[in-house]
Amino acid sequence: MYKTNKILFTLCVILIFFHNITGYEYNGRRFFKSNMPTFYVNSSGTPDCVNEFQAIRNALDTWNAVSTTYTNFQYGGTTSNSNASSYDGTNLMIWLENNWDTHFPGSNAIAVNTQWYNTITGQMYETDISFNGENYTWSDNGSPGKYDVQNIATHELGHSISLNDLYNSDDTEKTMYGYSSSGETKKRTLDSDDINGIRYVLFEAQISGLLSEDQVWVVNLDGNTINLVGNLTIPSNRTLTIKSGVTVNLGTNKLFLTGGDVDGENEATISINGDIKFDNALYSSLEGVTVSGQIESSSGYNNKINNVTTDERILWNSSNNGVILNVTANHTDKYSLKVYNSSVIINDFESTSSSKYGIYGSSTSSLDMEALSLEEKTFAIQTTSSTSGTIYIGNFVDNDYDVWDAGSGVGYYLCFWSDNPPNLYGNVYYNPPSSQSSSSNLAEIENKGQAINKTTDNLYSDNTSDTDYNEALNIIKLIKEKKRLAVENEEKFEPSDYLADYNNAIDKFK
Incomplete structure (x- = not known):
């Protein structure tokens, strides 16, 4: 003593x-x-x-x-x-x-x-x-x-x-x-x-059940590893913050987000070993972590993945207004990202592992894609079954097929906007068919306005000036930014509110 x-x-x-x-x-x-x-x-x-x-x-x-x-x-x-x-x-x-x-x-x-x-x-x-x-x-x-x-x-x-x-x-x-x-x-x-x-000295994490309070997981006196003993659920109005250097082992358990958030301090130094699922969640987010396991969003609305790296697949099922930002997914089996019956914004997405699909969209999905880097795929992007979307500038390297749309259904098509488009196959358009009717459906409106490529013949009239082109471009970028902010701020985005703006942009190309 x-x-x-x-x-x-x-x-x-x-x-x-x-x-x-x-x-x-x-x-x-x-x-x-x-x-x-x-x-x-x-x-x-x-x-x-x-x-x-x-x-x-x-x-x-x-x-x-x-x-x-x-x-x-x-x-x-x-x-x-x-x-x-x-x-x-x-x-x-x-x-x-x-x-x-x-x-x-x-x-x-x-x-x-x-x-x-x-x-x-x-x-x-x-x-x-x-x-x-x-x-x-x-x-x-x-x-x-x-x-x-x-x-x-x-x-x-x-x-x-x-x-x-x-x-x-x-x-x-x-x-x-x-x-x-x-x-x-x-x-x-x-x-x-x-x-x-005090967290360093007297640290104790909740390692199963429904998270009862906001938690901050840190490297502590007992080490840097936290092992779950059962499923852990992050409900609405709860945040699990994970500080740099922490490793979380889920084992056979899962981390569920049902409305709450997982906020990692530093993607490069935080590891979550196991599967994570957005389960009928509204406005949940997963940010700043490296995941050795599958990430899935099933049902729900306005869920977000940001600054995340995974060596497994990401599945987005029946989950609308999703946001996938600054994500690296390098699954080596079939899909790096599969979107099914969902609408998703995908920005700064990278997949460089050898696999069949980089991004796969199906079953009435809507994809808004920008700043992609997809390498060594059989299909870098493939869409089917009434899926529509827009693709902005991307980097496509050593793929058998860069972009392939095998979709069907009236009003559904894939459009690419770039000064240097990759190899395109199937029903991929630079400019939507003129018969496409106006609609409040966001994917259809965006396709009308965003599938514009000034370097491609016959996509705009000879009378289109550089000023008109740039003004149209700025209108479209502004609406995209409003949509992104609405999702991030958990606000409702009504596509019909911006139909006039989109039509204004289209008119500048007539």
Whole structure:
């Protein structure tokens, strides 16, 4: 058993740090989940104010409120125990109104946190907090000239979590900043680095079931790997944030999104090993991760994948207004991306692995594709079964067939817009048939306006000026941007509202 004191000074203090991470410092010990402390406050309190006990409870609640930790400080009430620096099994808070120097010789500290722990395992067993009532005056409301109880207690409880004092100039707004002053209350509120510190030390992830609160998964004291023990569902109004360096192993389990979001900090350093499914989700998103498993969207509306890399397939089934941005999919079997009975915006999509299909659309799907990079496919893009869409500039390399439309059905066709089109096969048009009627169907409207290629003969009249061409181009780009923003902002996009604009663009080519 080893004893140490953690001190909050008005003067400088020198400490030995065991673990240093940018933003916080950890001293190498902690309470285990099985023995999180219950705090008792000496019933004498302080004569300087009347709400010191509630201020203590507020400080405990502040640390307990941090998600994705097993922090569970308990308030046990008051006690007559006054053994502030003795190991007696009671986690005590006390104001020492006399003989401060006897307890802590040579110290002019505002408060001292005394801890007992196992030097081999690092497990803490007891933490006592002594407030200096002899040399300082206290308040419960941040009064000038007095030291705020909640402010100082929140800082001292950070030591009970095993976070050290910080003294750099960029640490001044943090709870664990090692200096304090009278009237100060800013330590009541945790800084993001204080939160990062407690998550590092006392990390606990929810690894199955329905996500009950927003979670932040981080590299922590126990490592960088999180293993699910059952299916995990992210419902509406819940976000799972995954920080850089974390690996998530799903095993045979699945990660379901039913309205919530998975937000990865850095695609290159975050791995999710297993299958992910948007399950009848509305406005769910998967961003900033690398996935070793299948990604599927089944039913739902306005779901989004952004900054994602996968070596498996992406399946988009009966899921409208989907958005696939900045995605790399390198499945080596059949499809990298299959869209079935869905409308999807696909932008900055790359698939360079050798496989049969890059993008495959079927069964009354609508595809809005731009900035594609598709290589080594039998069919880089193939559409069938009443699927229509538009393709903007893309990079097609070493494919047997770059773009092939084998679709059928009145009013459904695939159109390509580029100054340098690839090899096109089947029912692919540069310009839709003149008999195509106006409609509020988004795919049909867009096909009328976007299948324009000025470098191809007979696609515009000889009277079309460069000004008209550029104006038409700008109209179409503006509507595409409005559609993209509507999807991202979870707003409804009504194609019929922009029919006049599309017709205006078409008229410029007559």
